Amino acid sequence: MTTQASSRETTEGRVYSVTGGDWDSLVTEIGQTKEERVVVNMGPQHPSTHGVLRLILELEGETVTEARAGIGYLHTGIEKNTEYRTWTQGVTFVTRMDYLAPLFNEAAYCLGVEKLLGITNDVPERASVIRVMMMELNRISSHMVALGTGALELGALSPMIFAFRERETVLDLFEMISGLRMNMAYIRPGGVAQDIPEGAVTKVREAVKKLRTNFKDNEKLLVGNTIWMKRTQGIGYLDLAGCITLGVTGPVLRSTGMPWDLRKTEPYSGYENYDFDVITTDTCDVYGRFLIRMQELEQSLRIIEQACDKLDKLQGAPVMVADKKIAWPAQLAVGGDGMGNSLNHIREIMGESMEALIHHFKLVTEGFRVPAGQVYSTVESPRGETGVHLVSDGGTHPYRVHFREPSFNNLQSTAAMSEGGMIADIIGAVASIDPVMGGVDR
């Protein structure tokens, strides 16, 4: 059977559609055309584009002369949806934006709501420590996907296997603590949804020990590996001036030697009380960003260990603000069928106190009011600055929620990183930005 790449004439030239195994006939047909310039649609369904990203590439031979990114395939209107829900319910929506870093979305959003309410300093210390521990665990799981899929896209299969093994360890911890592996809506305005279960700190400590050993597997595979270095060194070059003018933050900015990390420059959730280093390289390339992510894993482990020590000292302390007009009334607990209202709480509201039932009902259905105004709050997510612009009109629902997603912003730099380079290198460049399309399109 002969398969033919179908072609048709358009005003912009001849357009070829290729599916499956008919590449040979395409190559033959293109070889006969006089046109040197070829425009290739890469994606939105392509295994190497890091999700539903569409790259529109203008090629001369194998050189990329123009690269544009087409996005929007995963737009779900999360920002619009939050305007129709209470402030607390908003957490459940925003956690689904950048689905590899759900806790950072939640933290940025909740820090913003707390700033609007003026209760930033009332958040209990234990809640802040739990937030930090969860965020750093999340940074590890997110970096593992960045490394694993990045290597996979460049043709290295084994690092992905190791990376996902490590990620699984972290996701198991998330499941133990919050009841869910991803999109857990665990961080809530005023604190966290529920205290960590008994024995969790011990399990986290064990996991840290295990991860520290396991990370060496990927290090041995990739750091200093000649093939890996040839595919990544000098590729996807973007210097400091480029990063600043494009608003690029995160590992891409730190790969230019700029030690910019919001955990140090504008500490939130008590990050000023932890001892850790900001990792930089000065190569401005894919390899530098890869090294930064590898070394940030160790820094995250250090922070997690310090958080575990703090949690030991804060045993039994509250994890939610004392103000009962804001604190979620349901005491949540992980039961046999996942997270839900604790049985003690249900016993109280159903059998003992009608006032508690009314209070629960009012707060859950109507929510709390937030004074009118606007704030911008930020956290250092694995991909850079996640900023949340919140506007309140004084009601029980947000008036406007906008996420300044680092993936969205940083993806703009694809053109600057890859124009003039080879088509094969664009994969490495995009992978080093580590865009998560759920965050890009929201």
Place this chain on the structure above:
Amino acid sequence: MSENIEKGSFGVQGTGDTSGFGGLVRTTVAPGSTERPYGGYFDHIADELERAYPDFADAIERVVIDRGELTMHVKRERLVEVALKLRDTESLRFEVCLGVNGVHYPDQMGCELHAVYPLLSMTHNRRIRLEVSAPDSDPHIPSLVEVWAGNNWHERETFDMFGLIFDGHPGLTRILMPDDWQGHPQRKDYPLGGIAIEYKGATVPAPSERRSYK
């Protein structure tokens, strides 16, 4: 909440009060303009900008300090000048713009559409916010892509979501919604989930048409 706001088919209507005691009407007041001194480094920023930019009093409509954040409301025709001064003056150096966000206030006659720019100075580790407004009948705001190239996609998104036209943008097209989409989804007069969807020739009616949620 305003009556101009389209509630669509989802979520609670009104305040969501289900107790029957919801007769209590509360008036909410948005923070008004702030008088000197602003406190913290905000006075320094205002002083330096006044020194570097003689038209300060004309260009800056009002300054609001709220919850420890500084917002400067800028006249739209002066936006680019102010942005350049904020970026290039050595004592200010707001070298990073973290995008632009639209907000739609259908009740504010003559300035319904707002664009909000969070700025960051990495040199001085400071943040401020610029806010610009445009009437719904003339939704034009000058583009800042020439000043901060990274605003390119952010301005496209704000155009896509609010219909704000950024004059001077190198290619102001839709970015998240399909190119042939009608309307701007984040506007308050745009319903949530009330839109019929065409897909491959078939039309899926809006949820509100399919069954009664109300």
